[in-house]
């Protein structure tokens with residue numbers, strides 16, 4: 644049976660957006676507690692799982708949290724919108740899961756309680 648498995652993560656980071664008039668006060672350095680939901684999809688194997696939640700945590704730790712937690716996102720992104728950050732995370736996780744018996748289905752990255760970007764695999 645094919646099923647979706649999800650796990651929630653959080654990291655804190657600072658950033659500012661370009662002062663081009665569009666982003667207003669966001670051009671001043673400020674911080675967010677980002678919330679990330681990662682969903683993978685795949686067959687439930689003979690052990691009764693798609694993968695160990697710990698395995699998924701390890702991949703996200705290496706590809707996302709070790710890189711961005713307590714960092715200045717402007718060191719990583721030319722324009723650190725939630726769209727650009729989500730896009731990079733989606734690519735990094737897709738590559739990191741390459742060759743595994745399951746695949747990345749969807750990520751959702753909240754920048755604030757109300758604002759998020761979501762990417763779903765085709």
Ligand SMILES: Nc1nc2c(c(=O)[nH]1)N=C([C@H](O)[C@H](O)COP(=O)(O)OP(=O)(O)OP(=O)(O)O)CN2
Pocket residue numbers: 660666669723724725726754755757758
């Ligand atoms: N499309 C995007 N718009 C904005 C982004 C973004 O990443 N993508 N980011 C920001 C700011 O970084 C920040 O997230 C917004 O902060 P703030 O103005 O406090 O957002 P709120 O919507 O919560 O504030 P309100 O005052 O309630 O509008 C801005 N835009």
Ligand SMILES: [Zn+2]
Pocket residue numbers: 658669673674675754
């Ligand atoms: Zn911001």
